[in-house]
Amino acid sequence: MRRETKKLFYGKVGIGGDSPISVQSMTNTDTRDIKSTINQIKRLEKEGCDLIRVAVLDNDAAIAIKDIKKGINIPIISDIHFDYRLALEAIKSGVDGLRINPGNIGDKKKVEEVVKACKERQVPIRIGVNSGSISKEVLEKFGGVNEDSMVYSAMEHVRILEELDYTNIKISLKATDVRLTVKAYEKISNMVNYPLHVGITEAGTPWSGTIKSSIGIGSLLLRGIGDTIRVSLTGDPVEEVKVGKQILRTLGILKDKIEIISCPTCGRTQIDLINLANRVEERLKDIYKPIKVAIMGCAVNGPGEAREADIGIAGGKGCGLIFKKGKIIKKVKEEDLLDELVREIDKL
Ligand code: SF4
Known part of the structure; x- marks a missing residue:
């Protein structure tokens, strides 16, 4: 306190x-x-x-x-x-x-x-x-x-x-x-x-x-x-x-901008997640919305591990899943992931 x-x-x-x-x-x-x-x-x-x-x-x-x-x-x-x-x-x-x-x-x-x-x-x-x-x-x-x-x-x-x-x-x-x-x-x-x-x-x-x-x-x-x-x-x-x-x-004291959580990547990652996470961060940096966005490397653990996120991406091979609160809502080609994610964020 x-x-x-x-x-x-x-x-x-x-x-x-x-x-x-x-x-x-x-x-x-x-x-x-x-x-x-x-x-x-x-x-x-x-x-x-x-x-x-x-x-x-x-x-x-x-x-x-x-x-x-x-x-x-x-x-x-x-x-x-x-x-x-x-x-x-x-x-x-x-x-x-x-x-x-x-x-x-x-x-x-x-x-x-x-x-x-x-x-x-x-x-x-x-x-x-x-x-x-x-x-x-x-x-x-x-x-x-x-x-x-x-x-x-x-x-x-x-x-x-x-x-x-x-x-x-x-x-x-x-x-x-x-x-x-x-x-x-x-x-x-x-x-x-x-x-x-x-x-x-x-x-x-x-x-x-x-x-x-x-x-x-x-x-x-x-x-x-x-x-x-x-x-x-x-x-x-x-x-x-x-x-x-x-x-x-x-520390959760200021809740103004989008919070991004992302996984550290591992041998299961089949997508260029490091690059994607950086591009997401850059694209979202000036959006003032108190939501949590997860960028995860795989569909096996991604949506589940990032369940507390409002929205997120889980990478696959040449594609990725977009999920909301842990529930998969769509499958998107790797090159369209960022734009699609931003579109979905706009709706929130
Ligand atoms: S979310 Fe998937 S790719 Fe990322 S660290 Fe966890 S298991 Fe590895």
Whole structure:
């Protein structure tokens, strides 16, 4: 069961509480390059990105948020390190959320100013602790990077905001190590009821990073932990969103597109199933229908094994059977299988 949390709003997008688990990403354009940043966000929106974060390195980037917002449809979060003036400028530009650690801003007055501006505009703050950014003192206190030092570090920032009566907070505790990340989130989820932004930091290239993120984020979501996710990949952020959405689909959390199941093929396969499965996946990838399609290599085991699928193909020799809920409905020549399958899917 999903853990109960407070609900926050980033623009119109809710995070935590009864809101759906959202997928977010971060642009890798120069935020000051408004056109490129909008174009990239548009591509991300097309893949289903729910929220976007942009790096705010200087005042021009903070000001650019105003124009970027005009060209996009999803909430925008500014990622700021240390400089409270950038946070104030981003808030002035209408940013929907901040990622800033109050303990890194400096003296209390500066934190108060940021919190005051956030309160006025109802801008949530994400406290984000990464395994690599824990202070020397905290590392010494807890004997290095572990779940205790990560959680303690996050809670230091949380307390600063709570003392200022600010609880519009979301927390992330990302490590590069999957087990450590899971332990840290488990620990903090028993201590606070703020929504959690989950992910594995610096997960790697699209291939290895996808596996690492899927295991880490998947493990957490299966424990009911996580209200918004970000897959971090060294690549096009569009891939991050694709993987994030697919993680949610795989866990049955998101039911929007067609789910394809296919057999691994074996000595019984008499059809070019690998090629067929790939063509089916490509052809169906943009169809938003919450159904299950099975692509199976043989008629002996295919329809029976894929009984839970709404529709499927079972390969034969130069032909294939189309079945619905395990019942054979027609026999089709191999070259017509894909078109016939799509026709039958259209009818569902
Ligand atoms: S469905 Fe048929 S072809 Fe595919 S793995 Fe099972 S037995 Fe082999």
